[in-house]
Amino acid sequence: MDSRKGFFVSIVTLALALSLVSFSMGVNSVQNSLDRQMVDGLPAETAAYAFDDVGSDIDSFTGINFGLARNASQINASFGGTIGMQRNMSQEIAVYGTYAADYYARWTGANLSLDLSNLTDGAIEVSLSNGLQFVLSNQSAVFQTVAANGATNVTRYEISVNVDRHRRLATPWIPSGGDIQVVLRYSDRNGSITDTVSLSSTGINNYVIDYSPLDSITISVGQNGGRTGVLSISQGVNVTALVRVNASINYTNADEVQSYYSAFMNYSQGGVERRAFIEGDRV
DSSP states (O other), rough: HHHHHHHHHHHHHHHHHHHHHHHHHHHHHHHHHOOOHHHHHHHHHHHHHHHHHHHHHHHHHHTOOEEEOSSEEEEEEEEEEESSSSSSSHHHHHHHHHHHHHHHHHHHEEEEEEEOTTTTTSEEEEETTTTTEEEEEEEEEEEEESSSBHHHHEEEEEEEESSSSSOOOOOOOOOOOOOOEEEEEETTTTTEEEEEEEEEEHHHHHHHSSSSSSSSEEEEEEEETEEEEEEEEEEOOOOOOOEEEEEEOOOOOOOOEEEEEEEEEEEETTTTEEEEEEEEOOO
């Protein structure tokens, strides 16, 4: 009787041991599968992070800080920068491209290369998927449509301009009762000017501020090269101006609007490859 009881206990013990081994193997299999999924997913996540990171860096050190928001009928775009700046922006961007490639190769093992030729030619461009474009150069800041005979569909510009000089003369816009409301907030060593007017998107409307016979800032709203509703802020010789703009744009299309810099990036890591423009905000 005792021997049968001992045999039964041994069988039960063996069965429990086999069950535990089986359970442990199952847990390890699931864990290994999860680990593989995490490792396999890391390159894709790192690629997405790299594109966001590079875009944020370029946006920040160019000073453009391009932003988008929208409601049912309008898109609001905000942007800016410095014109007449005493910086070699093209060289700084080229140096950054080398740094970014080295950084990601060193810390993630990724192969990253940046085509920055469209940003190192003297003009930095941010484009929107609906055909609008902001171009910042040493001479000017321009918001326009890329269509040769197109309209920006801007209904309102809020413009801030700051110049660290004494002005000699300011020649304001002549209100024309047009389709674009313009709010200008200007400041220099003489003080501040605030001007609110309605201007025609098809007219030629210039606000000129002189600092010397050769030095000036011109803020133009209206028609430029066949395009309408264009904003251009340009400097004469030796004038540095910090500018910031908010543009309200009629847009009832339900399609998403994406912003991106004219910089192309190649990224490859662990079988994941991505080739695309550097993106900014989307709404």
